[in-house]
Amino acid sequence: MIEQAPVEPVPNRWQPVVRNTAYILGALLIFLFALNLMISSLQYLGKDAEDLILQTTANPFTALFIGLLLTALIQSSSATTTMAVALVASGAMPLNSAIPFIMGANVGTTITSTIISLGFITKKKEFRRAVATGTYHDFFNILTVVLLFPLEYYFGFLSAIAHYVGTTLFHEPITNSSESFSLLGWGGDSIIKFIITT
Template identity: 55%
Template sequence: MEGNTKQKQLSVLQFILSISIALFAFLWSLDLMTSTFHVIGNETVIKILSITSNPFISLFIGLFITAVIQSSSTSTSLIVAVVASGGMTLENAVPMIMGANIGTTLTSTIVSLSYITNNKEFKNAIATGVMHDFFNIMTVMILFPLEYYYHLLSKLSTSIASVFNLSTIPTKTGQVTSSGLFDFINSFLIDAIDYEIILVLIAGASLFASIKIISKIISKRMIGTSEERFQEVFFKHKLNSFGLGAMLTAGIQSSSITTSIIVPLGATGKIHLSKIFPYIVGANIGTTITALIAAFNKSEAAVSIALVHFLFNLIGTLIFLFIPYLKQLPIQYARKFGLMTMQYKVVGFFYILFVFFILPLALIFLNRL
């Protein structure tokens, strides 16, 4: 008995140590990236702004990048770092955040294609997978015009950051702040490495790896192998489902993982789409925690863009989870798409290629001509 207790204590200590190291690497990589973008200088900043000044292109850049790296947590953290360095304005970054929310849905959609050999399960799996897509796409369709014409999200997030003084170190626009914790390491690396692109690659690799490590450690600890208990306890009520999606994703820091693990349950029909939808919406809220952590001790603009990520998902939640008619739309269209894909299986593959790759790349390419 005593041996089991010691083993559990050791397991908890290992868990805390692993998470602490991964979190340290995450915060350091963000700080290094912010410092590096600041060092790169105005010429590169102008090039970045020339691409992202078009809000439509910015939207699809965010979509494409997130679809490729399959982590909205990573892409939004990168956007926070660029905004904190002064390399991008808040208004130009908002559409990119919206695109990142769509791009992160690719994983669950791809997972759903693995059920292609069983028509009934394939229909349910596709419906479960694309429901996340449709929720984010519909939210973008509502909020993108409001941001484009009235700057709704950027103004709202700036007001909240200003009123509550969420930026602990006030800065001028484009000025980078540092917590001081990583100053020595970053100064050494910037002085020792002459090529800024190498510094960006180091920071990017560390950022991506740290998020993946945190995701793997926490998902193994929180989810475990008890799938039956997992569904019985948490999917009885809408709020339970929503809370599970939010808390699980906040811990794992990957909505791609938390929405993908629900696909098998949806495919087999053990959980209906109406119960899965609040879980997916909750996952969208939970994934915003990373950007808020990334913005800690950065400029007010960085805090504002992190709040944009949260507000985008919060407003989408309020619209599609509580308004009577609208809350059925993502579920209804997901079901229809699942039925169509069951009849014409090529539709699912074409949808993925077109929405996540062909359309974004085509628009980005045409904009550069």
């Protein structure tokens, strides 16, 4: 009798691609769910908290420095920007106040690169490269704000673009109301209402 060699399974090239795509879509769904939860939670802010947010961010310079300080404290411009998106979507912050707030977040994130470059202070060659790269990041973000902030402050340049894009995409003017806003239109709202009310 002739023995047959065991048949090795043919590796499926598409299996890792499908698995990784499912992971990415799952992570995106969880992110959208969390963002929708944050937006819905902010809608239940009291009138006093909403007035405080409006008062503190009414001045563009104050909004810029609040965004900078918040990002410097939590070391995440993405988290600060997500907060701004949630505040605008819930109607607690107007769009024209969110723009300087996000600009401040972009300047505040430059502190992170400086802190990381200080980690190489004992290695002279690596420290030079780290400081050079961190400085590039710092100057890019700071110069972007130096160029765009006056345009926004005097002419409402970025606000006008944001309003145009929002109006074009949704075929209705952007207001401070979020009554019809839903990131998860397939029923995620009922789950979020349950979480908020419990």
